[in-house]
Amino acid sequence: MDDLAxxxxxxxxxxxxxEQPIRxxxxxxxxxxxxxxxxxxxxxxxxxPGTRVHASGRPFTDPSGDRLRSWMAIDAATFYDRARIAVVPMGFCFPGLDAKGSDLPPRPECRATWHDRLMAAMPQIDLILAVGATAQHYHLTRLGLGRLIAPTLTETVGNWETILEVSAQPAVFAMPHPSWRNSGWLKRHPWFEAHLLPVLRRRIAERL
Ligand code: SF4
Incomplete structure (x- = not known):
């Protein structure tokens, strides 16, 4: 196993x-x-990372981060306390923009090279916020729970209670991205804020 440092x-x-891109x-x-x-x-x-995080070099220094922190009910000082919260996105570098100006998907090179080694080097992690379909696919598959990945993100997130029930160590919360682009999704799926978030906040508070 690799040394984390x-x-x-x-x-x-x-x-x-x-230097050695897949495409x-x-x-x-x-x-x-x-x-x-x-x-x-x-x-x-x-x-x-998006453009703002690429510029700042710190994760979630953008409106998505503000929303994520409010979902987690923690302040910025707690969020950025690396001793208590790890942040490992599915791509570590800003992947660039597509022709419509949207962020490209995470680079696959990252997952192929780093993620299994990083997760093996962090065995103490016991709560994972799997934010977005790529993270859900990676972590649920890695934990042998690939059967719980539904055809759409809404359905996978809708399975959150089942996922939580069977993913005790670590517990996994399947979540949408906190981007402003998902404000409509949040309005259409009020159960996310009404039911999932209170459970998430309780689990986080237990671990801080
Ligand atoms: S593999 Fe990951 S860390 Fe390395 S250059 Fe690509 S995106 Fe960045």
Missing amino acids: SLSQAIAACRICV RPLPHEPRPVAWPSATARILIAGQA
């Missing part, structure tokens, strides 16, 4: 998507934004 150093210096190279210099932790019990597994 040396793994973190190797990730910080990673240039795979420029097209990353259109800018890599700037990996991943905050693994040897002590945190909570892991936020998101998608990939």
Whole structure:
């Protein structure tokens, strides 16, 4: 198993998507934004940095982060306490924009190279916020719960109670992305804020 400190150093210096990309190279210099932790019990597994996080070098320094923190009922100081909360998105570098100006999906090179090693080096994680379909697919499959991945994100998130019931160690919360683009989704699915979030907040408070 890798040592987490040396793994973190190797990730910080990673240039795979420029020098050995699976398809097209990353259109800018890599700037990996991943905050693994040897002590945190909570892991936020998101998608990939957007333009603001690419500029700041800190995860969730954007309106999505504000919403995520309100979902978790924690302040920024707690959120950025790396001893208590790890942040490992499915792609560590901003992947660039598509022709319509939307963020491209997380780079597959990251998952192929780093994620299994990182998760093996953080065995103390016992609560995972799987934010978005890519993170849900990776973590549920890794934990042998791939059967709970539904054809749509709404259905997978709708399975949250079953997922929580069978994923005791670590517990997994399947969640939508906190982006403003999902404001309509949140209005159409009020059970997410009414039922899932109170359970999530309780589990987080128990681990802080
Ligand atoms: S996205 Fe991941 S694999 Fe690609 S350069 Fe960044 S850290 Fe390396």
